[in-house]
Amino acid sequence: MDQTRRYGDGAKSNKLLQFGNEAIAHGAREAGCYFAAAYPGTPSTEILEIFRTFPGIFAKWSPNEKVAVEVGIGSSLTGTRTMVTMKHVGVNVAMDPLMTFTYTGVVGGFVLVAADDPAMHSSQNEQDSRVLAKFMKAPVFDPATSQQAHDFTKLAFDVSERFNTPVMVRETTRIAHAKGLVELGEWAEPVRGERMKRDIERFVMMPNFARPRHPFVEERSLKLLDFSNEWEGNRLELNDRRIGFITAGVATNYIEELMPDASYLRVGLAWPFPVEKARALVEHCDRVLVVEELEPFMEEEAKIAGLPVEGKAYFPRVGEFDLDAVAAGLKKAGLLDETFAMPEPAEVVARPPVLCAGCPHRGIYMALRKINADVYGDIGCYTLAALPPLETMHTCFCMGASIGNAIGAKLTETKPRHPTVAVIGDSTFYHGGITGLLDVVTSRANITVVIVDNSITAMTGGQHHPGTDRDLMGNEAKHVPIEQVVKGLGVEKLIVLDTYDYQNAVDQLRSAVRFEGPAVVIARRPCALFPTKIKPEPYAVIEHACTGCGNCFRIGCPAIFDSGKKTERGLAIATIDADACTGCTLCEQVCKDDAIFPLAELNKKREQEVQV
Amino acid sequence: MSEVVNVLIVGVGGQGVVLASNILCEVAVRAGLDVKKSEIHGMSQRGGVVTSHVRFGERVLSPLIMHGRADVVLGFEAAEALRFAHEVRDGGLLLSSTQKIPPPTGPVKKKQKRPRYPQTPLSDAKQVCRGRVVPVEADRIAAELGNPRLTNTILLGALSTGLAIDDALWTDTIRQMVPSKTVELNLAAFARGKEVALSERQPA
Numbered sequence: 138m139d140q141t142r143r144y145g146d147g148a149k150s151n152k153l154l155q156f157g158n159e160a161i162a163h164g165a166r167e168a169g170c171y172f173a174a175a176y177p178g179t180p181s182t183e184i185l186e187i188f189r190t191f192p193g194i195f196a197k198w199s200p201n202e203k204v205a206v207e208v209g210i211g212s213s214l215t216g217t218r219t220m221v222t223m224k225h226v227g228v229n230v231a232m233d234p235l236m237t238f239t240y241t242g243v244v245g246g247f248v249l250v251a252a253d254d255p256a257m258h259s260s261q262n263e264q265d266s267r268v269l270a271k272f273m274k275a276p277v278f279d280p281a282t283s284q285q286a287h288d289f290t291k292l293a294f295d296v297s298e299r300f301n302t303p304v305m306v307r308e309t310t311r312i313a314h315a316k317g318l319v320e321l322g323e324w325a326e327p328v329r330g331e332r333m334k335r336d337i338e339r340f341v342m343m344p345n346f347a348r349p350r351h352p353f354v355e356e357r358s359l360k361l362l363d364f365s366n367e368w369e370g371n372r373l374e375l376n377d378r379r380i381g382f383i384t385a386g387v388a389t390n391y392i393e394e395l396m397p398d399a400s401y402l403r404v405g406l407a408w409p410f411p412v413e414k415a416r417a418l419v420e421h422c423d424r425v426l427v428v429e430e431l432e433p434f435m436e437e438e439a440k441i442a443g444l445p446v447e448g449k450a451y452f453p454r455v456g457e458f459d460l461d462a463v464a465a466g467l468k469k470a471g472l473l474d475e476t477f478a479m480p481e482p483a484e485v486v487a488r489p490p491v492l493c494a495g496c497p498h499r500g501i502y503m504a505l506r507k508i509n510a511d512v513y514g515d516i517g518c519y520t521l522a523a524l525p526p527l528e529t530m531h532t533c534f535c536m537g538a539s540i541g542n543a544i545g546a547k548l549t550e551t552k553p554r555h556p557t558v559a560v561i562g563d564s565t566f567y568h569g570g571i572t573g574l575l576d577v578v579t580s581r582a583n584i585t586v587v588i589v590d591n592s593i594t595a596m597t598g599g600q601h602h603p604g605t606d607r608d609l610m611g612n613e614a615k616h617v618p619i620e621q622v623v624k625g626l627g628v629e630k631l632i633v634l635d636t637y638d639y640q641n642a643v644d645q646l647r648s649a650v651r652f653e654g655p656a657v658v659i660a661r662r663p664c665a666l667f668p669t670k671i672k673p674e675p676y677a678v679i680e681h682a683c684t685g686c687g688n689c690f691r692i693g694c695p696a697i698f699d700s701g702k703k704t705e706r707g708l709a710i711a712t713i714d715a716d717a718c719t720g721c722t723l724c725e726q727v728c729k730d731d732a733i734f735p736l737a738e739l740n741k742k743r744e745q746e747v748q749v
Numbered sequence: 750m751s752e753v754v755n756v757l758i759v760g761v762g763g764q765g766v767v768l769a770s771n772i773l774c775e776v777a778v779r780a781g782l783d784v785k786k787s788e789i790h791g792m793s794q795r796g797g798v799v800t801s802h803v804r805f806g807e808r809v810l811s812p813l814i815m816h817g818r819a820d821v822v823l824g825f826e827a828a829e830a831l832r833f834a835h836e837v838r839d840g841g842l843l844l845s846s847t848q849k850i851p852p853p854t855g856p857v858k859k860k861q862k863r864p865r866y867p868q869t870p871l872s873d874a875k876q877v878c879r880g881r882v883v884p885v886e887a888d889r890i891a892a893e894l895g896n897p898r899l900t901n902t903i904l905l906g907a908l909s910t911g912l913a914i915d916d917a918l919w920t921d922t923i924r925q926m927v928p929s930k931t932v933e934l935n936l937a938a939f940a941r942g943k944e945v946a947l948s949e950r951q952p953a
Contacts, residue, residue: 152778154774154775154778154784154786258789259789310789311787311812311813314787314788314789315785315786315787315788315812316774316784316785316786316787316812317784317785317809317812318778318783318784387812390810390811390812391810391811391813393810394810394811459811459813459815459816460811460813460814460815460816461815461816464815477815477816477817477818478817479816479817480816480817480835480836480877480879481835481877482832482833482834482835482877483831483832483834483835483873483874483876483877484864485828485829485831485832485864485867485870486828486851486852486864486865486866486867487852487864488761488796488797488798488828488829488852489797489852490762490796490797491796491853493796693853694853695796695852695853696853697853698851698853699851
């Protein structure tokens, strides 16, 4: 290696190492984007958190992705350049306005960033947003690097205004959360419109006005196809005649590293698919393979055009790609002789994610386990309660699904064994739970809805929501307490409890599930991490008092360990990690033997004993 | 294809894996190289496994290292070093802190067959790893230097011995990326890490 020789040559000194999400925020700012809205969701969240720090712009969280898009449409209608960001499943929530926004078209440039999560690092499915872009008939950029994430986002605003369409930029986890060198450009003056200009025929999508917009969409798609065939970002590189690859997104990097001499069509705009360039590749090469993660999106586009390409016959449709997955596909296709034998890993103890020490959700799940409820669950940190040792969540589909699921089960089951409880987080309740709760009330469903309120959007890193008193710009916000919403919806039985008080939580839950009719329990305590990490005094186990009952192990706290020591009966004695313990006292509350005390108290006692 | 250096940094949420990989990336950028890194956020911050792939060289394409092709695996935690020991390439290097952080699973029930936390993770790693295994008592050294937070820089010092990057680049970068009050302490920690790794690597 001779890197040191090149020290100080300054060749790349004008470039910054950036995550795809940083690069997207910068690209938007350079394009003069003034307004951005989003609901947080991994791996998209950081885009707005970075964008909000730029001067001269405005950014906000919305209660959910549908509202964010609707807010964004309003902003575009005034002539303002607008960005709305979300994770892939958020696009499902936002499809309703998007499907019609493509009919009206934009005034100010409108860019939707959809962050897909192949391999489901932090998601409930691994859908491919390119399919949704085609369905809504919006062009979709598919960057392969941080640099392209920056460049394509910037360009997307121009494409949006030039072709009068919302534009999607689709990234994946390995773009969003991977760093690469990026050359940034100049910031344009943010584009902010004066006012909404009335145009009833264009913006009121009732049948007689909407009908003429559909042909407009189809004509626009043809113009976009021409653009896609001409645009240099869809890069055709004719080399080796034996093999050509059509590729896009992060997959580009893997195939190019493995097959540097092949011919390529590197696609930057996945829809409309640059079919003429694909045809040129097919004519140049004996054989053409499509290398793309998830759906055979480009493969199908090419096949519809009658091009003889292959793809998913060799490369997986499931999970994310890496060099090994692509190499295995190439071997299957007879293009690589050897794959590199994957060495055998050692079998090592699992380290699953867990609720934090001091997590406010722990207490309510201990209580739900105690009353042996059927728990219809939802999306958030509290989904982790489905794992051992708590195992007290029995379903999880999408944001807000818990409440509807519980209603349907309650209304139909003929031999119920357990109380029916829906558990939903505070941010998730504002996102998608309110209409579900309305249905509970109007259908008089005899269920209990537990809103686990840690007063923050925790799973994505501590974002504010309608129940907190700050907005994304850091200003004081008008907040709407959950109680107010619940009462406003007509719920008669409402209990608010502290999740650090275990016995009270059990008693209150019992009274809620016994209540004839809809009941709501707000289980409240601030998150242990956000907005401020709590770190009060730790607790400790008195070894000789511990009888090894195991109650403290069963609450699943990451501060409680097996000490390795045994009681006389051979049972494991617990120990508490003083650095991790926040002093929530839940273990002390379930300890059978009075063996858990505040560490400071024990130390004091010891000192006194020494003095005596 | 020009040579690309692959460093896989592994540990447990909250240990500073991300900060260490940021410093390594910055050093590589200053060396005038192309750099990519990839890591997983989200669920992993809840006490799970954290991995950061760092690749640098003339031109870097894939943001992920091929399995079994890491030049260096840098372990912040001994069992995590064992978990990823097979990722070290033939003749590569596994550098790891001897620190042990067992997952909070409580006592393992007899009927459950899941593996226990290993007694001697770094010795076990020698059975799996195709390169040298170098343990670094980062905890002890940090305690000697008077600040447990220095384990990070000690491990980077050890890592620097496995990469042909000029020391001046490392020390300049550390100087600029750590709090100004702790610069001297961090430089001392870097030097100690380097020293330990070098002495461990002397052929027997």
